[in-house]
Amino acid sequence: MTAIKLGIVGVGKIATDQHLPAIAANGDFHLLASASRNASIDGLPGFTSIDEMLARQPEIEAVALCMPPQHRYQAAHAALTAGKHVFMEKPPGATLSEVADLEKLAQAKGVTLFASWHSRHAPAVQVMKSFLAKHAPSKVEVIWKEDVRHWHPGQEWIWEAGGLGVFDPGINALSIVTEILPNAMFLKSGVLEFPANRDAPIAADLRFTDATGLAVHAAFDWRQTGKQSWEINVATGAGELRMADGGAKLWIDGVAQELPEEGEYPSLYRHFASLVKNGQSDVDLSPLRHVADAFMLGKRKEVEAFDS
Numbered sequence: 001m002t003a004i005k006l007g008i009v010g011v012g013k014i015a016t017d018q019h020l021p022a023i024a025a026n027g028d029f030h031l032l033a034s035a036s037r038n039a040s041i042d043g044l045p046g047f048t049s050i051d052e053m054l055a056r057q058p059e060i061e062a063v064a065l066c067m068p069p070q071h072r073y074q075a076a077h078a079a080l081t082a083g084k085h086v087f088m089e090k091p092p093g094a095t096l097s098e099v100a101d102l103e104k105l106a107q108a109k110g111v112t113l114f115a116s117w118h119s120r121h122a123p124a125v126q127v128m129k130s131f132l133a134k135h136a137p138s139k140v141e142v143i144w145k146e147d148v149r150h151w152h153p154g155q156e157w158i159w160e161a162g163g164l165g166v167f168d169p170g171i172n173a174l175s176i177v178t179e180i181l182p183n184a185m186f187l188k189s190g191v192l193e194f195p196a197n198r199d200a201p202i203a204a205d206l207r208f209t210d211a212t213g214l215a216v217h218a219a220f221d222w223r224q225t226g227k228q229s230w231e232i233n234v235a236t237g238a239g240e241l242r243m244a245d246g247g248a249k250l251w252i253d254g255v256a257q258e259l260p261e262e263g264e265y266p267s268l269y270r271h272f273a274s275l276v277k278n279g280q281s282d283v284d285l286s287p288l289r290h291v292a293d294a295f296m297l298g299k300r301k302e303v304e305a306f307d308s
């Protein structure tokens with residue numbers, strides 16, 4: 001396959017930290033240009049909008065969309081309409097309905113739509129999934145607690161409606177849980193804590209179950225100073241799985257596991273290349289659906305105002 005000519009849209013933290021190195025290391029992609037209102041990439045043509053980029057560089061075959069989720073639909077719609085393959089950062093959109101619309105458009109245009117979930121590509125995830133396919137889980141505990149001031153400085157969009165607040169990292173945990181569990185889970189109850197001056201939650205406590213009555217508890221909190229926790233613990237009859245560092249580390253019954261070395265973003269781009277090559281899309285909305293359910297079913301509690 002000749003390298004897929006790529007454009008990247010929304011040059012911020014994740015584009016710079018992860019997408020650019022992963023693209024540079026993958027011979028299946030050739031980065032041609034960027035589109036971002038303020039930022040650009042050294043040595044590449046830079047445009048201030050996706051429309052301008054697609055008009056001026058029609059040879060682009062695919063785009064990676066790295067802007068905040070509230071603006072993903074418009075960009076994805078423009079790219080799909082122009083017949084380009086689309087890689088969307090997580091979360092894939094601000095609503096479920098808009099992503100369903102994109103899915104239909106991609107199908108009609110015969111191009112690939114990839115709603116990526118980077119945490120599913122963490123080294124521990126497929127090992128946990130294989131283990132749980134053989135040994136049924138009896139209890140799941142998710143602890144996703146980080147310091148928003150450290151990880152999201154200056155990101156005002158994350159506190160706005162559609163920015164998801166603490167679900168921006170929490171959806172990563174949900175993307176792992178929905179990948180590794182053998183049965184579909186669904187929300188039973190939840191409490192969402194909203195700072196008095198914000199439109200998105202700073203913490204969430206969620207209780208899920210499945211058809212077998214499995215108890216899945218998730219605690220997300222953005223007020224965590226000191227030790228940061230991105231952990232999932234799963235009890236089974238054959239021992240406990242303990243996943244840490246967002247899926248970079250795994251112990252089974254106290255024994256540290258040897259894990260694959262490929263990073264999340266190199267794995268994501270390998271998957272995207274294979275989807276394009278095989279004429280497929282990959283759009284699993286279950287993590288976003290659980291977040292939507294939490295907003296629908298969860299109790300809302302107002303907590304003290306948050307100033308960054």
Ligand code: NAP
Nearest residue numbers: 010011012013014036037038039066067068069089090091
């Ligand atoms: P970010 O640093 O704020 O970068 C996003 C970029 O998008 C901005 O720098 C901005 O560049 C552009 N943009 C376009 N329209 C925008 C608008 N209306 N408001 C604000 N920015 C706009 O955010 P990020 O951390 O890279 O996150 C982007 C996406 O990646 C999010 O969906 C996030 O969940 C996901 N993600 C982030 C991380 C992480 O560790 N940060 C990890 C995985 C996934 P211009 O000003 O040049 O337009």
